Amino acid sequence: MSVRLPIAVIGAGVIGRTHIERTLSSERLRLVAIADPSAAAAELARATGTPHFDDHHAMLAQAKPRAVVVATPNATHAQISVDCLEAGAAVLVEKPIADTLADARRICDASEATGLPVLVGHQRRHNPIVRKAAAIVGSGALGRPVSVTVMCTWLKPRDYFDAAWRRQRGGGPILINVIHDIDLMRHLYGEIDSVQAFASNAVRGFEVEDTAAVALRFRNGALGTITVSDTAAAPWNYDLGSGEAQRFPQQDINAHFYCGTAGSLALPQLELWRYRSDHGPAQGWQDPLTMERTAVHTECPYAEQLRHFVALIEGREAPVCSAQDAYRTLAATLAVADAAATARLVQPSA
Numbered sequence: 001m002s003v004r005l006p007i008a009v010i011g012a013g014v015i016g017r018t019h020i021e022r023t024l025s026s027e028r029l030r031l032v033a034i035a036d037p038s039a040a041a042a043e044l045a046r047a048t049g050t051p052h053f054d055d056h057h058a059m060l061a062q063a064k065p066r067a068v069v070v071a072t073p074n075a076t077h078a079q080i081s082v083d084c085l086e087a088g089a090a091v092l093v094e095k096p097i098a099d100t101l102a103d104a105r106r107i108c109d110a111s112e113a114t115g116l117p118v119l120v121g122h123q124r125r126h127n128p129i130v131r132k133a134a135a136i137v138g139s140g141a142l143g144r145p146v147s148v149t150v151m152c153t154w155l156k157p158r159d160y161f162d163a164a165w166r167r168q169r170g171g172g173p174i175l176i177n178v179i180h181d182i183d184l185m186r187h188l189y190g191e192i193d194s195v196q197a198f199a200s201n202a203v204r205g206f207e208v209e210d211t212a213a214v215a216l217r218f219r220n221g222a223l224g225t226i227t228v229s230d231t232a233a234a235p236w237n238y239d240l241g242s243g244e245a246q247r248f249p250q251q252d253i254n255a256h257f258y259c260g261t262a263g264s265l266a267l268p269q270l271e272l273w274r275y276r277s278d279h280g281p282a283q284g285w286q287d288p289l290t291m292e293r294t295a296v297h298t299e300c301p302y303a304e305q306l307r308h309f310v311a312l313i314e315g316r317e318a319p320v321c322s323a324q325d326a327y328r329t330l331a332a333t334l335a336v337a338d339a340a341a342t343a344r345l346v347q348p349s350a
């Protein structure tokens, strides 16, 4: 049997706990430390029999992990990731890779300087639904991409905002949720050329937005829109439809609609709409459209992401979402925030 890779999780909050659970059930990983100053994290470490550290410096020096998961608040990602790389550990850092492009660049540079891989936690790319969607779009079944419509609407409960960083700039649904949608749009349709947006904090009144409407232009010429609100009693959201995170009850809905000249694809139900018979130039809205729905095997994308992380460290697979790739997703997402703040058309920074 292969050796288990020593891994540590830094930040044992909502998503850190998912990583801890998946690490504990992995045949290829051995959880050697949890680093998080909170009492809840110390308790979790006790309950799982894992050495606990208040900070990542002491943890890196004593536990000497070969891999770490960084699942701390956004603004801390860069410093912690750089420290881990410099201590010789490969990094799986949660999205967003950082909260500024300068910090994201520091992670890219440290990965290059140390020769150690960085994987960024855009876990949807590891979901069989998204793999199949990429294969469908890549096969040309949609024809020329013309538009994409994305809904990201749901209701975050009041106590979600007890953590101060979630009420402050950078902690809202654009950088927390829409970044996943933008990453998926980039994954399927390619680079984003420019964006315009409106944002509103009218319902909660926090510094951070609770609702936004975004228009995007892709380099391939397609246009897109995103409607996001975390104060809407609504199910139209990739996470609720995909069943990706067990903490959310699954809804039988689609939330992303990719349209092309030859067909269109609704996600996460993987519904492909096409004309079955070819009427040449006469084809049009009076002809019946047929829908094929592909059922894929369910796989936990967080577990699959960790499997891939091990393969990446062992040099057996190329990164599904590298630091550079996540840098571009962050650049497009920050462009949305910038466009909303300035009421201007913004092009993502290179």
Ligand SMILES: NC(=O)c1ccc[n+]([C@@H]2O[C@H](COP(=O)([O-])OP(=O)(O)OC[C@H]3O[C@@H](n4cnc5c(N)ncnc54)[C@H](O)[C@@H]3O)[C@@H](O)[C@H]2O)c1
Pocket (backbone or CB within 6 Å): 010, 011, 012, 013, 014, 015, 016, 035, 036, 037, 038, 041, 054, 055, 056, 071, 072, 073, 074, 076, 094, 095, 096, 121, 122, 123, 163, 176
């Ligand atoms: N990929 C996903 O599905 C997903 C889902 C949720 C959150 N996230 C991302 O994960 C990160 C954490 O989000 P969350 O919702 O779990 O937050 P959270 O507030 O629930 O947890 C953060 C944890 O980090 C700890 N922490 C803070 N500073 C630390 C430090 N310097 N060293 C060690 N621990 C520290 C806190 O005590 C807390 O336990 C964010 O970047 C978020 O965007 C990703």
